[in-house]
Structures are given as C-alpha cells and as structure tokens.
Amino acid sequence: WSIISFFHRQTDNSRRGNNIMSHVPSLHDYLISQTSRSNPHQYHLVNPDQLVHAVRSAFLRMNDGIPESLAEDIRKSLTKDDIILLHRRAIDAVRVLHEQLGLSDCTSIGVNYERGVRVFATSKFRSKGFLSRGAGLGRQEEHVFVYRIRVENFNKTNCSDRPKAVRLLGRRWKITDPACDGDDDEIDSPGTGVVGYHPVLQPGNSFEYYSGCNIISPFGRMEGCYYMCEAGADDETLRVGDEVEALDIPKDDDRLFQTPIESFVMDAGK
Numbered sequence: 001w002s003i004i005s006f007f008h009r010q011t012d013n014s015r016r017g018n019n020i021m022s023h024v025p026s027l028h029d030y031l032i033s034q035t036s037r038s039n040p041h042q043y044h045l046v047n048p049d050q051l052v053h054a055v056r057s058a059f060l061r062m063n064d065g066i067p068e069s070l071a072e073d074i075r076k077s078l079t080k081d082d083i084i085l086l087h088r089r090a091i092d093a094v095r096v097l098h099e100q101l102g103l104s105d106c107t108s109i110g111v112n113y114e115r116g117v118r119v120f121a122t123s124k125f126r127s128k129g130f131l132s133r134g135a136g137l138g139r140q141e142e143h144v145f146v147y148r149i150r151v152e153n154f155n156k157t158n159c160s161d162r163p164k165a166v167r168l169l170g171r172r173w174k175i176t177d178p179a180c181d182g183d184d185d186e187i188d189s190p191g192t193g194v195v196g197y198h199p200v201l202q203p204g205n206s207f208e209y210y211s212g213c214n215i216i217s218p219f220g221r222m223e224g225c226y227y228m229c230e231a232g233a234d235d236e237t238l239r240v241g242d243e244v245e246a247l248d249i250p251k252d253d254d255r256l257f258q259t260p261i262e263s264f265v266m267d268a269g270k
Helices: 027-031 048-058 068-077 080-105
Strands: 003-008 041-046 107-112 117-132 139-153 165-176 185-189 206-215 219-231 256-267
Touching: 080 107, 117 206, 117 219, 117 256, 139 165, 139 219, 139 256, 165 206, 206 219
Parallel strands: none
Antiparallel strands: 003 041, 107 117, 107 256, 117 139, 139 206, 165 185, 165 219, 219 256
16 A cells, blocks of 8 residues: 545545446545444545546546446546536546645555554645744744644454454654754653553554644654553543553563554645
C-alpha cells in the first residue's frame, strides 16, 4: 500500500433512479465501498491500481471494469445531464488525487507486526502565531500544525497464541525544527497516556485523537513511539490518574512493547 486516503463519505443524489449512471461509480463511491458505515469518516488504505481504476471510471474509461458491450451502450445512452455529471466527477477525481498526494507526503504508518498494532499519523498546517520570548525579548513567529493519530489493533479475535488486547501507556516524540540548528525537541512520557486516557484496544478496535505542534520553521518533522502493553479481554479504557496496573510492570517484562510512530512531515505549504 503506497497511498493513504482519508475520505468523508459523500452521497450522490443525482444518480438515483438513473439506471445508466448506476453503472458508473463516482470516485468516492468506488474508493470507500469497503469502509465502515458506522464511521462516516475514516482512513482507508488504497493502492495505486484502485486509484487508477477509480479515475478511469470517472472519465468513463470503463473497459477494465465493465463489459465493453455494456460500456458502449452506456456511452450511446448518455444524456447531456449525464455528461455534465461525469465532467464534474472527472474534475473531482483530479482534485481528490491532488489532495491525496499532499496527504500522502504528510502521512506515515508505523507497524508492530508481532503485536498487531498500527499507527497512522497525519499533519496539517493550521496557521501562523507568535511565541513570546520573555520580557524585553520580543516575539518569535511560529507555525502552528495539528496532527491526527489513529492507533489500530489489527489482531484477529480468533487468534489465541497470546493476548490480543493492548493498552496505550504513553508516548515518546522527537520534533525536528530546522530553525533550532539540530537541537531537536524530545518528549519522553512513558506513563502519561494520550489526551487524558490510557485507552484499551480490543482486536479490531482503534483509538483516534488530535493534538498540535508549534515550530518556528515552515517545515519540520515528527517521529517517536507509543509505549504499550498487553491487556485482558475485560480491561477497560482508564483516565490518566486512575490506577493502571501496567505502569508498575518491570521494564523488562515481555508484556511491555513499543509501536513506532514513523517520521511524518509538517509542511506549511501543504
């Protein structure tokens, strides 16, 4: 998988009752066909072949998904309104692909295959701000970024070789700002959870949150890891400050592990 997509589910009311257009899926219809209906917006992994097929459909190049005889009938039966709709979809396809290129540049995927945990990280430039440098020192312009994290437990429930639920205990960050001349900002918080929680992820579950990062340069990087541990099937998400038995486990205990947050870009131009 070489491209990451994040789609908001869209409804195309213009196709209802039109048997011809029902054979021509929109870009969003095609790419999010396997996403959960209970979650209206989520990450969806797609590969280049899927994107190519989706764009070909948007431009009515259907010979790789629809029988040629049917494709020819569709072309002959298209009305002016159908053609206008297809042109809109084609333009939408180009726009979405452009967005995906920028999203891919600012997204990373870290995986711990042994423990079945995957981390998606995506950044987005928010605005410019000013950092106070203290009395008499003025203010320093900085760039404000938000980042979205999704932690997934992709273990299968029918696997019994070891516990498959996991708990997130804390995180470590390394923030690279070129304006700091190699003096990276490092945060190591193995037991402080994330956004006030020590979430438990059962097999097939995920946990998402947003946070932010300010740097002086318009371009930087973040990377790190999550400190995690095995959890039981009956364990529940706890708030930071609650008693978490896993925080007392010796550091060399095999139940403890880390999942990487691979390096992702923060770019004010994206």
